[in-house]
Amino acid sequence: MARGIVTFSSDRCKACGLCILFCPKQIMGFDKTSINILGYHPVGLIKPEDCNGCGICAMMCPDLVIEVGRE
Amino acid sequence: MKMIAKKPESLTGAKYHYCPGCSHGIIHRLVAEAMDELNIREQTIGICPVGCSVLAYDYFNCDMLEAAHGRAPAIATAIKRLLPDRYLFTYQGDGDLASIGMGEIVHASLRGEKITTIFVNNTLYGMTGGQMAPTTLLGQVTTTSPYGRKVEWEGYPAKMCELLSCNEGAAYICRTAVNSPANIIKTKKAIKKAFQIQGQGLGFTLVEVLSTCPTNWGLSPADSLKWMEEHMIPYYPLGEFKVKGE
Amino acid sequence: MQRVLMKGNEAIAEGAIRAGCRGFFGYPITPSSEIAEYMARKMPTIGGVFVQAESELAAINMVYGGAATGARVMTASSGPGISLKQEGISFLAEGELPCLIVDICRGGPGLGGIQPSQADYFQATRGGGHGDYYIIVLAPSSAQEMMDLTMLGFELADKHRTPVMLMAEGTLGNLIEPVLVRDEVTEFVDKPWAITGCLGRQPNIVNTLHMPVEQLQTRNQHLTEKYQAIRSQEIRSEEFLTEDADLILVAYGIMARIAKKAVMNARSLGIKTGLIRPITLWPYPYGVVNKIAQTCKAMVSIEISTTGQMIEDIKLATAGKVPIHYIGEIARTPNPEEITQQLLVIAAKEGLI
Ligand SMILES: Cc1ncc(C[n+]2csc(CCOP(=O)(O)OP(=O)(O)O)c2C)c(N)n1
Ligand code: SF4
Ligand code: SF4
Numbered sequence: 001m002a003r004g005i006v007t008f009s010s011d012r013c014k015a016c017g018l019c020i021l022f023c024p025k026q027i028m029g030f031d032k033t034s035i036n037i038l039g040y041h042p043v044g045l046i047k048p049e050d051c052n053g054c055g056i057c058a059m060m061c062p063d064l065v066i067e068v069g070r071e
Numbered sequence: 072m073k074m075i076a077k078k079p080e081s082l083t084g085a086k087y088h089y090c091p092g093c094s095h096g097i098i099h100r101l102v103a104e105a106m107d108e109l110n111i112r113e114q115t116i117g118i119c120p121v122g123c124s125v126l127a128y129d130y131f132n133c134d135m136l137e138a139a140h141g142r143a144p145a146i147a148t149a150i151k152r153l154l155p156d157r158y159l160f161t162y163q164g165d166g167d168l169a170s171i172g173m174g175e176i177v178h179a180s181l182r183g184e185k186i187t188t189i190f191v192n193n194t195l196y197g198m199t200g201g202q203m204a205p206t207t208l209l210g211q212v213t214t215t216s217p218y219g220r221k222v223e224w225e226g227y228p229a230k231m232c233e234l235l236s237c238n239e240g241a242a243y244i245c246r247t248a249v250n251s252p253a254n255i256i257k258t259k260k261a262i263k264k265a266f267q268i269q270g271q272g273l274g275f276t277l278v279e280v281l282s283t284c285p286t287n288w289g290l291s292p293a294d295s296l297k298w299m300e301e302h303m304i305p306y307y308p309l310g311e312f313k314v315k316g317e
Numbered sequence: 318m319q320r321v322l323m324k325g326n327e328a329i330a331e332g333a334i335r336a337g338c339r340g341f342f343g344y345p346i347t348p349s350s351e352i353a354e355y356m357a358r359k360m361p362t363i364g365g366v367f368v369q370a371e372s373e374l375a376a377i378n379m380v381y382g383g384a385a386t387g388a389r390v391m392t393a394s395s396g397p398g399i400s401l402k403q404e405g406i407s408f409l410a411e412g413e414l415p416c417l418i419v420d421i422c423r424g425g426p427g428l429g430g431i432q433p434s435q436a437d438y439f440q441a442t443r444g445g446g447h448g449d450y451y452i453i454v455l456a457p458s459s460a461q462e463m464m465d466l467t468m469l470g471f472e473l474a475d476k477h478r479t480p481v482m483l484m485a486e487g488t489l490g491n492l493i494e495p496v497l498v499r500d501e502v503t504e505f506v507d508k509p510w511a512i513t514g515c516l517g518r519q520p521n522i523v524n525t526l527h528m529p530v531e532q533l534q535t536r537n538q539h540l541t542e543k544y545q546a547i548r549s550q551e552i553r554s555e556e557f558l559t560e561d562a563d564l565i566l567v568a569y570g571i572m573a574r575i576a577k578k579a580v581m582n583a584r585s586l587g588i589k590t591g592l593i594r595p596i597t598l599w600p601y602p603y604g605v606v607n608k609i610a611q612t613c614k615a616m617v618s619i620e621i622s623t624t625g626q627m628i629e630d631i632k633l634a635t636a637g638k639v640p641i642h643y644i645g646e647i648a649r650t651p652n653p654e655e656i657t658q659q660l661l662v663i664a665a666k667e668g669l670i
């Protein structure tokens with residue numbers, strides 16, 4: 001199965017949660033251990049190894065936080 | 072590694088000032104992706120409105136002009152007439168386009184101006200704090216329809232696609248939404264098609280995109296998408312209203 | 318150069334074309350419509366653009382778009398239409414977009430009437446729309462000047478990156494006079510700021526929004542400096558027999574021509590009379606009026622307006638040095654004899670006869 005590589009420009013994340021909501025693998029979540037420059041807990045991958053590289057998270061993200069590549 | 076999603080070249084990458092979950096950001100990206108795919112960034116001139124997207128000139132990586140409230144179609148008309156081989160797009164909110172700019176948009180479409188309008192319908196005036204727009208739904212509470220929009224007082228919501236598709240000069244009129252990945256894909260297709268039809272010189276093109284305003288709707292970004300699906304889409308049906316030649 | 322008979326309005330249109338204007342955006346209104354009609358005939362034959370807009374709001378915003386491409390563009394209207402255009406003029410001033418706006422005046426307020434008027438002076442010379450700005454205002458007094466000042470207007474607009482207004486009375490618009498048709502302008506300034514698509518360069522932006530306090534202050538400071546430069550370079554006026562004059566008339570446009578005759582009449586009756594004709598209404602020739610106020614005994618503003626508008630600039634210029642009188646009414650151009658009669662009364666009051 002294709003494996004996805006997701007990278008975040010975490011400083012742009014506004015924690016709207018839309019990526020989390022739509023990720024078909026349900027592997028995204030807020031990183032409660034960090035606060036970005038905008039004052040939000042940015043999103044990160046909880047189980048990066050499960051990512052299929054579908055790109056839906058980037059599609060739903062209004063703020064150009066997410067880049068997705070596929071291996 | 073194959074890139075599935077990254078910042079389009081037609082965006083500068085400047086950080087948006089939009090509220091969390093606001094669909095303006097998604098719609099900007101879709102316009103930019105369409106420009107990238109058609110390879111027209113350097114031939115494109117964009118005109119941004121007065122409204123939350125007034126700063127779009129900082130976000131699109133092409134020549135940009137900021138219009139007075141509602142006047143973008145008039146401005147685009149002159150530019151297109153003087154530079155007929157360029158691509159022109161106006162990016163307008165529902166207050167900008169369907170209220171103060173009603174005259175300009177109707178006449179640009181009647182004249183068949185070869186421009187593309189991206190019409191962002193979020194049912195109210197976002198920038199000024201959530202007042203009623205011509206597109207506010209019946210019963211919807213806004214700061215200037217505090218008892219809910221009533222027909223007796225405020226009349227009916229404006230269905231711009233339905234209205235504009237009557238005009239002979241309109242070559243492509245389509246309504247889409249950005250509430251789901253499937254609809255986002257359709258929105259990009261529609262925007263791309265509009266640019267292509269503009270390029271073919273067939274006439275006026277417009278894509279109305281149903282959009283969210285979580286801040287003034289008083290809903291979370293996720294609930295906003297649900298509200299759009301449950302309330303907006305039934306009143307503002309999605310699909311192509313006019314495709315010249317088809 | 319060819320000398321032909323031309324209506325004032327046609328001289329404007331032909332002058333604009335000769336100045337390289339290739340975009341006209343208008344909405345019909347008497348007494349300016351002939352300019353649009355002339356452009357509608359001519360533009361398609363010279364590769365230009367003519368659009369009859371749905372309103373003056375749309376027309377001036379088309380001018381905004383057209384000017385942003387770097388093309389020489391214009392619009393023409395009259396009082397009620399100019400009022401609607403003020404929104405766009407304010408944006409053009411802030412966006413620093415060169416263009417020509419013609420106001421063939423009619424009487425107001427409201428729908429007013431289509432008879433002669435100079436009652437748009439306030440809105441022309443005080444910016445007119447919202448915000449801190451001025452536009453250059455040129456006041457021709459003959460069909461020849463309708464052409465010449467139109468051409469100058471485009472030149473000044475480009476030179477200073479500013480909207481320019483040409484303001485004339487309906488009478489002048491309809492007056493048929495011989496005009497020396499000027500040569501086509503062939504050299505134009507570069508406009509690297511123009512919005513043309515960013516092929517081979519960084520994107521250009523035309524905007525008028527400056528939210529941060531310092532940004533707006535810097536912008537307005539820049540505009541203020543520009544207005545100062547225009548004041549120091551572009552003031553134009555004509556003096557007629559002012560050197561020994563006790564009584565100075567101040568009049569512009571068609572009114573100045575009539576006043577000139579009245580000056581001769583008054584002189585033949587023994588009143589040493591002279592005339593100042595402002596050609597730029599903004600920037601106003603305050604210096605000239607002030608200088609002459611040091612040697613004359615009284616001044617008279619003659620305007621086609623009942624309340625009197627330019628008289629306020631004369632008062633500013635003279636700072637109380639001499640008494641200022643007023644002759645004027647709306648919707649009617651007085652003849653030289655009528656003016657002479659009134660000058661006799663004023664001269665008597667001031668002890669000049
Ligand atoms: C002539 C004028 N009238 C009113 C305003 C105030 N104003 C700014 S934005 C706006 C409404 C914008 O709403 P919309 O077009 O729906 O865009 P949104 O902010 O929702 O994206 C208004 C009324 C203005 N700037 N100019
Ligand atoms: S690419 Fe698909 S699977 Fe991977 S995180 Fe994004 S939405 Fe989830
Ligand atoms: S969609 Fe974008 S902005 Fe929203 S939470 Fe996810 S990464 Fe952050």
Ligand code: SF4
Pocket residue numbers: 088089090092093094095123193197198283284285286287
């Ligand atoms: S006010 Fe509404 S439309 Fe404006 S940025 Fe915020 S969410 Fe978006």
